[in-house]
Amino acid sequence: QAVDAVRKSEVRHDARLKRTKWAWLTDMARWSKKQDEAVYDLTRSNLKTARAWRIKEALRDIFQAKPGREQAEGLLKRWHSWARRCRLEPMKQLAATIKRHWAGVLQGFESGLSNGYVEAMNSLIQAAKARARGYGTASHFIAICFLIAGKLKHLPANPFQTPLQRMVAS
Template identity: 45%
Template sequence: DMSLGFAKGIRERLPNAARIIDKFHVIKHANEAVDKVRKQEARGNALLKRTKYLWLRNESNLTGLQLEPKRSLQRRRLKTGRACQMRETLQDIYGTSADRAEAETALKRLCSWMTRSRLEPMKEFARQIRRHWRDILAYFDHPYTNAILEGLNSVIQNVKTRARGFKNMDYFSTMIYLTCGKLDLSTVTT
């Protein structure tokens, strides 16, 4: 996670832990940058209205009806098309880099391209990558994610919301165990 709160929590509670920023979070920020470019360009180009998901989805996930308009728009040399290519290059780095050194070289080239692109959201994203350089590259040494923790946190937040609060922590922790523990209660109730 690239949030400052997460980094602070790690520093305070796990001072000896190595921090790894997984590809999901990096690509999420890349998608946000691409969408900012699209929004800016859409103000002056009606062709880009209602095309958000054409640019944010991978081409393999687009239907034939969606793929043709995207390719047509890419031939127009739009700023959004360039931003999308940068995001796809980032995905290729994660998909094809054999080791940290190869990833570092490719990320340096990508950051250079984004910095010279004259697309402010992509330039800001390049600065963000540079601020978190060591933690992003750590993923290529240890490809771990916190996806399971984030999934559990989502379930716990849902339990909290459904209950509209708990009067004490014991009830809350019991509901967390019941929901996340996948306990077979049929043996207890019969």
């Protein structure tokens, strides 16, 4: 969000940034050939968006390296100092947010836990809710949530499936 806020403010003055939003927000390894051609030179320019992108990528590198708590604290302190002094207000706000949640961020490096599984289950449940266009009662919705997220193995086999379909499904 911080990188996109910087890009939005700068795109009014520099037409080169038009149609580059998703390139700035995705990982460089996942850029398409078109994005690579359009943005590669911009990342090495003096644009504010390029500076914000480099700050974001430095933070991403810290998280991808998965250092221990002590090493992460040192890396995050250096990153925080850089982001706080960068003169880009959205990046300063990001640095302030990380500072407010400093203990939790460092705990994440120590525990190695992530909320990725919870987010994945939430997306499945929200999709089921949208597909059904709501449920008659809260207990019906809760039952569907358990069926989707519970990964229940003891349920009886679907009587409408052929034995071959059962083998493929398991």
